[in-house]
Amino acid sequence: AQKVTRAQTEISVVEKEDVTLDCVYETRDTTYYLFWYKQPPSGELVFLIRRNSFDEQNEISGRYSWNFQKSTSSFNFTITASQVVDSAVYFCALSTYGQNFVFGPGTRLSVLP
Amino acid sequence: DSGVTQTPKHLITATGQRVTLRCSPRSGDLSVYWYQQSLDQGLQFLIQYYNGEERAKGNILERFSAQQFPDLHSELNLSSLELGDSALYFCASSVDEQGSNTDTQYFGPGTRLTVL
Numbered sequence: 001a002q003k004v005t006r007a008q009t010e011i012s013v014v015e016k017e018d019v020t021l022d023c024v025y026e027t028r029d030t031t032y033y034l035f036w037y038k039q040p041p042s043g044e045l046v047f048l049i050r051r052n053s054f055d056e057q058n059e060i061s062g063r064y065s066w067n068f069q070k071s072t073s074s075f076n077f078t079i080t081a082s083q084v085v086d087s088a089v090y091f092c093a094l095s096t097y098g099q100n101f102v103f104g105p106g107t108r109l110s111v112l113p
Numbered sequence: 114d115s116g117v118t119q120t121p122k123h124l125i126t127a128t129g130q131r132v133t134l135r136c137s138p139r140s141g142d143l144s145v146y147w148y149q150q151s152l153d154q155g156l157q158f159l160i161q162y163y164n165g166e167e168r169a170k171g172n173i174l175e176r177f178s179a180q181q182f183p184d185l186h187s188e189l190n191l192s193s194l195e196l197g198d199s200a201l202y203f204c205a206s207s208v209d210e211q212g213s214n215t216d217t218q219y220f221g222p223g224t225r226l227t228v229l
Contacts, residue, residue, distance in 0.1 A: 033215045043201060045156075045220035047115070091156065095215045100169055101146075103156040 002027045004094050004104035012110045013082055020078045021107045023092030029053075034068070034075040035093040039106070045091070051075065082111045116140065117221035119204050125227045131192040134224045138185055138206030144168070145187040146218060147179055148203040156203070162187055163209060191226070199228045 007022035025034065036048040049059065051068055059066045063080045079086050092104040116139035126132055138145050147159040149172075158171035162181035173179075176194075181187040191198060202225075205218040 035217065037220075043225075044115075044222045045203060045205075047217055047219060050217050097213045097215060099214060100158050100161065100171060101214070101218060103158075105155045 002029075002094055002096060002099060002102045004092050004102050006092065006104050006107050008107050009105075010108045010110070012112065014112050015084060016081050018078060018080050019082050019086075019109065019111075020076055021090050021092075021109065023075045023077065023104060025073050025075065025092070025094045025104075027094060027096055029096040032094060032096045035095070035101075036066070036075075036077050037091045037093065037103075038088045039091065040085075040088040048077075079109075082109075084111050084113055087111045115219040115221065117204060117206050117219050119202075119221035119224050121224060122222065123225050123227075125229065126194060127229055128194055128196060130194050130228075131190065132194065132226065134189040134191070134202055134204075134226075136187045136189070136204030136206075136221055138187070138204075139219055142206035142208050142219075143185065144207045144209035144214075144216075145181055145185070146205040146207075147173075147187070147189050148205065149200045150203060150223075151197075151200040154200075159189070161214075163212060168212075169214075194228045196228050199226055201225050 003026040032053045038046045067076045089106045094102045118137045143164045146161045149157045159173040161169040179189045201223045203223045204221045207216040207218045
């Protein structure tokens, strides 16, 4: 069975702090894809990243970085120097060939000024 | 802007009524997905259409149905509405050329349904 869990339900940080959101997944497939989405208070779901299981390189995009570790089945997301606009619910998702996306339960991040 | 459009943005109706939610996918995307997000809940997959045909079903109630038209827009019909159906309904689309379901899904802004 495919599954995505998170370590934290809610995280609260002060602006400019670094914060890491954890994503742990479970699948028996060797080929799979991992995603992160952001849902700000306005409600829309914004795509952030897609990563396949054969590419274990960490990725950096501005203040965002992702750490993929196959050995621990984790795909963690770090925001460096957090800003108030980063406040949102963040979802990790898993997809495998022919199967529906499985979304994790989401982590609510609050960045305080 | 993801390129996926959904109408209406908000819908308020009464129990027992029927409503239709509409979704237009991104240009070129063949797959359309519907999700339900209840208050403080995660995303529940409802149903997927691929190029006009039903591809997969999730936790969709029998009172709900959907279809995808030849121009690839999709409609989600919710009938005999109950208070518990109040939620945010998202449509997403993806290219999904290979039919693998692994391409990025781009989400519309959602329709917020309130059943009174």
